[in-house]
Amino acid sequence: SQQGEEDPQALSIQEGENATMNCSYKTSINNLQWYRQNSGRGLVHLILIRSNEREKHSGRLRVTLDTSKKSSSLLITASRAADTASYFCATVAKNSGGSNYKLTFGKGTLLTVNP
Amino acid sequence: NAGVTQTPKFRVLKTGQSMTLLCAQDMNHEYMYWYRQDPGMGLRLIHYSVGEGTTAKGEVPDGYNVSRLKKQNFLLGLESAAPSQTSVYFCASSPFGQGMFSYEQYFGPGTRLTVT
Numbered sequence: 048s049q050q051g052e053e054d055p056q057a058l059s060i061q062e063g064e065n066a067t068m069n070c071s072y073k074t075s076i077n078n079l080q081w082y083r084q085n086s087g088r089g090l091v092h093l094i095l096i097r098s099n100e101r102e103k104h105s106g107r108l109r110v111t112l113d114t115s116k117k118s119s120s121l122l123i124t125a126s127r128a129a130d131t132a133s134y135f136c137a138t139v140a141k142n143s144g145g146s147n148y149k150l151t152f153g154k155g156t157l158l159t160v161n162p
Numbered sequence: 163n164a165g166v167t168q169t170p171k172f173r174v175l176k177t178g179q180s181m182t183l184l185c186a187q188d189m190n191h192e193y194m195y196w197y198r199q200d201p202g203m204g205l206r207l208i209h210y211s212v213g214e215g216t217t218a219k220g221e222v223p224d225g226y227n228v229s230r231l232k233k234q235n236f237l238l239g240l241e242s243a244a245p246s247q248t249s250v251y252f253c254a255s256s257p258f259g260q261g262m263f264s265y266e267q268y269f270g271p272g273t274r275l276t277v278t
Contacts, residue, residue, distance in 0.1 A: 152204030
């Protein structure tokens, strides 16, 4: 099963509302990254949070990390129609042999912001 | 500064044909990656490179080969295309750091490949 799994799979909100997406993972991580993908485009990096960090902000984005619960959340405040996209979390953890790091993407949350 | 570019943007192949996807980055990044994205699945790593002249297998390498003869370019080859290789392919790069995934990745716009 996936190392990182987003919840919910889809989220529909009105412009101006806040959107919260969650990511759960199974093994200890080195860092966790959030990406956005607009339809038909490449992924764009949003925030990277390291295992010794608990919260990071970037503009209207807030990411939290709870290593005890093995979960992270992405909050988008005051959403806009332009925030409509798929959001992916990606976890970086040691591979099964322990010799290298491995990055695993979740399946994503599709966020729709209605004007 | 174009970032990461990919050519071509679209391609249709018949089963058994071969092709090469080209990725170029102008950010002087050490690490480069090839991913595939299929409906309902997260991105999966095909091959990666930690520097010029080096390549390594990722999660789903079968049926693909890669080369990194120049630091700025990373080529993905399909020697004998199969319908299972129908997908969207993304190239990415990241700067040198304490391990391959210690910094964010920069993605290209993708190549949509259909194998009939």
